[in-house]
Amino acid sequence: MEGGDHLAHERKKAQFDVEAMKIVWAGSRHAFEVSDRISKLVASDPAFRKDNRPMLSRKELFKNTLRKAAYAWKRIIELRLSEEEASKLRFYVDEPAFTDLHWGMFLPAIKGQGTEEQQQKWLPLAYKMQIIGCYAQTELGHGSNSSKWWPGGLGKISTHAVVYARLITDGQDHGVHGFIVQLRSLDDHSPLPGITVGDIGMKFGNGAYNTMDNGVLRFDHVRIPRDQMLMKVSQVSREGKYSQSNVPRQLVYGTMVFVRQTIVADASCALSRAVCIATRYSAVRRQFGSQNGGPETQVIDYKTQQSRLFPLLASAYAFRFVGEWLKWLYTDVTQRLQANDFSTLPEAHACTAGLKSLTTAATADGIEECRKLCGGHGYLCSSGLPELFAVYVPACTYEGDNTVLLLQVARFLVKTLSQLGSGKQPVGTTAYMGQVEHLMQCHCNVQKAEDWLKPAVILEAFEARSARMSVACAKNLSKFTNPEEGFAELSGDLVEAAIAHCQLIIVSKFIEKLQQDIPGKGVKQQLGVLCNIYALFLLHKHQGDFLSTGCITPKQAYLANEQLRALYSQARPNAIALVDAFNYTDHYLGSILGCYDGNVYPKLYEAAWKDPLNDSVVPDGYREYIWPMLKQQLRTARL
Numbered sequence: 001m002e003g004g005d006h007l008a009h010e011r012k013k014a015q016f017d018v019e020a021m022k023i024v025w026a027g028s029r030h031a032f033e034v035s036d037r038i039s040k041l042v043a044s045d046p047a048f049r050k051d052n053r054p055m056l057s058r059k060e061l062f063k064n065t066l067r068k069a070a071y072a073w074k075r076i077i078e079l080r081l082s083e084e085e086a087s088k089l090r091f092y093v094d095e096p097a098f099t100d101l102h103w104g105m106f107l108p109a110i111k112g113q114g115t116e117e118q119q120q121k122w123l124p125l126a127y128k129m130q131i132i133g134c135y136a137q138t139e140l141g142h143g144s145n146s147s148k149w150w151p152g153g154l155g156k157i158s159t160h161a162v163v164y165a166r167l168i169t170d171g172q173d174h175g176v177h178g179f180i181v182q183l184r185s186l187d188d189h190s191p192l193p194g195i196t197v198g199d200i201g202m203k204f205g206n207g208a209y210n211t212m213d214n215g216v217l218r219f220d221h222v223r224i225p226r227d228q229m230l231m232k233v234s235q236v237s238r239e240g241k242y243s244q245s246n247v248p249r250q251l252v253y254g255t256m257v258f259v260r261q262t263i264v265a266d267a268s269c270a271l272s273r274a275v276c277i278a279t280r281y282s283a284v285r286r287q288f289g290s291q292n293g294g295p296e297t298q299v300i301d302y303k304t305q306q307s308r309l310f311p312l313l314a315s316a317y318a319f320r321f322v323g324e325w326l327k328w329l330y331t332d333v334t335q336r337l338q339a340n341d342f343s344t345l346p347e348a349h350a351c352t353a354g355l356k357s358l359t360t361a362a363t364a365d366g367i368e369e370c371r372k373l374c375g376g377h378g379y380l381c382s383s384g385l386p387e388l389f390a391v392y393v394p395a396c397t398y399e400g401d402n403t404v405l406l407l408q409v410a411r412f413l414v415k416t417l418s419q420l421g422s423g424k425q426p427v428g429t430t431a432y433m434g435q436v437e438h439l440m441q442c443h444c445n446v447q448k449a450e451d452w453l454k455p456a457v458i459l460e461a462f463e464a465r466s467a468r469m470s471v472a473c474a475k476n477l478s479k480f481t482n483p484e485e486g487f488a489e490l491s492g493d494l495v496e497a498a499i500a501h502c503q504l505i506i507v508s509k510f511i512e513k514l515q516q517d518i519p520g521k522g523v524k525q526q527l528g529v530l531c532n533i534y535a536l537f538l539l540h541k542h543q544g545d546f547l548s549t550g551c552i553t554p555k556q557a558y559l560a561n562e563q564l565r566a567l568y569s570q571a572r573p574n575a576i577a578l579v580d581a582f583n584y585t586d587h588y589l590g591s592i593l594g595c596y597d598g599n600v601y602p603k604l605y606e607a608a609w610k611d612p613l614n615d616s617v618v619p620d621g622y623r624e625y626i627w628p629m630l631k632q633q634l635r636t637a638r639l
């Protein structure tokens, strides 16, 4: 079949209103309209072409990114885009750039940690891009005293940085604080005296994150004016006297809470993109299984393909909804902080750290699984998956290594449990710990496979598993006389307890979403199927935890798996429509395998001929290297 919609027959199978699902996915009608309009604007502008990225050298790639960033800014001004529209535009341009750090970390750091006066001075300059900033926290070695190493945008572009460094006054070390530091001249961009700055070199993957100038920075006797220390949390007077505001010191790390929250939302974008490619291609691809000379089987109909693909589809939706909730939590904590209520900061920190860890790990693994789901063609750059993986995978490391972040969550859980004794009732995501006595001895009530579809049954199993794992850790910790030694020794178990807690959060937020009014024919029902797939897939994958803590019996584990298979069959006819609901343009997807019309093979064939190697029939180097070899072989053969 040439041209036309090769997936039309799949789209006809949908049992729900796809347009209504698009609104649910976007978060609101307004969000959908903005996203739809801006994604089409970017897709239709040749200046935002990106299919040539894997072919460019680092220098060409980087210059191209600068061109796109400048052009994007020009369009933002010309079209008078709002902040929301501008950030969508950068998102759909889909190329990591210094602007991510300027808007995503430099500005938020000043907003969160600068005084009113400092904000008035610096924010207008940054908003108009009259200065360009980055966020410099990580060190080459350890200890906030060697060289900064990694900050994005630092290497070649930033004129300023928020630098985290130890504050020492009168010989006393007050710990890490943030400072606004000018790095480069605003006239000729040369580094200011005493400053050494440059790019740290090529990173994983061709193209990919190499559009970003991650940098190195050293200071030699650089004087930072006193009023450039970010002084909302603590201050230094003209006389050099150090004082602290009546706010927790942890606010110095507030930018990370903000960015981790955005990373969770971003995980659902990256995973849904990979899943969209793999799902469409799985419906196009046919392999084996033909009977009586009929067409071969679509690979999406193999149960093994479904059991690998559909949990990822369900995860994309799960991460979307938990990301939405996390945004609410972040807004709530921000409002409370403004009213001097710091009570929910530890929970916001634990949730953002833990969910960042879980969602990025699952997304990075999920993108790679999608590549494998696409067979050999998934390994071609034109599938879009290699670049997506290479760009995405550092999310497991930046904004805090995922294991380090889970240990932060574990500390929070142990602390929450230890406070139960003093009568402090846990709230929010740890409220279930208030029922710890019940959760330690409850029995799962599943007798037949369909019992696993009851939200209360799923929730209790996940709560009991999480509570039992945390309590076991707390009991083991109490055997150590030195708590830090105990924490280090038991860190493997603590990480697993943190994972169980975070999985519970994701499952419970999906269930809460389903309790809302969701309009559109069949939409809620499909989301119910995905929610159950997500929960039962996790239960199946981690059945060792559920069984060893006695939360479920082996028979119940078996029934969960039986139910899961039935759910895959229910998801199957809706699979293509469920990925259409992401509303991604072919430009954003950047994948021949995932193109909307499913016309994969002619496009793959055509793209191959555009490769620079095919510019000439006989390649460069043939005369130099191959021809002499062939001649040599001929002589040897004659001998």
Ligand SMILES: CCCCC/C=C\C/C=C\C/C=C\C/C=C\C/C=C/C(=O)SCCNC(=O)CCNC(=O)[C@H](O)C(C)(C)COP(=O)(O)OP(=O)(O)OC[C@H]1O[C@@H](n2cnc3c(N)ncnc32)[C@H](O)[C@@H]1OP(=O)(O)O
Pocket: 096, 100, 101, 103, 104, 105, 135, 137, 138, 152, 250, 251, 253, 254, 256, 257, 259, 262, 263, 266, 345, 346, 349, 391, 397, 398, 399, 400, 401, 404, 408, 411
């Ligand atoms: C490519 C596409 C991406 C798209 C994303 C879309 C949009 C995003 C927008 C912008 C971003 C753009 C691009 C993103 C790409 C890359 C950017 C990367 C940036 C970075 O990586 S910046 C560096 C981040 N570094 C880390 O995260 C280090 C991890 N370590 C920690 O977090 C440590 O906790 C610490 C902060 C270094 C402190 O360590 P330490 O002094 O030892 O103290 P602790 O014992 O750990 O904690 C003491 C105390 O404080 C509590 N705590 C810790 N952190 C926080 C926090 N952030 N908020 C609140 N409270 C915190 C902790 O719980 C302890 O409390 P106690 O009650 O137990 O005392």
Ligand SMILES: Cc1cc2nc3c(=O)[nH]c(=O)nc-3n(C[C@H](O)[C@H](O)[C@H](O)COP(=O)(O)OP(=O)(O)OC[C@H]3O[C@@H](n4cnc5c(N)ncnc54)[C@H](O)[C@@H]3O)c2cc1C
Pocket: 101, 135, 136, 137, 138, 149, 150, 151, 152, 209, 214, 394, 397, 398, 399, 400, 401, 402, 403, 404, 407
């Ligand atoms: C693409 C990219 C962009 C980045 N952008 C920025 C930026 O803009 N600004 C910035 O400041 N930084 C940035 N970073 C740096 C990033 O924040 C750090 O790499 C990250 O926080 C991890 O720290 P590390 O590299 O020191 O790893 P390490 O802490 O050295 O981790 C190495 C290993 O040790 C383990 N480990 C470390 N500590 C512990 C512990 N306490 N207990 C158990 N195990 C532990 C980790 O799990 C990991 O396996 C970026 C990094 C990348 C890759």
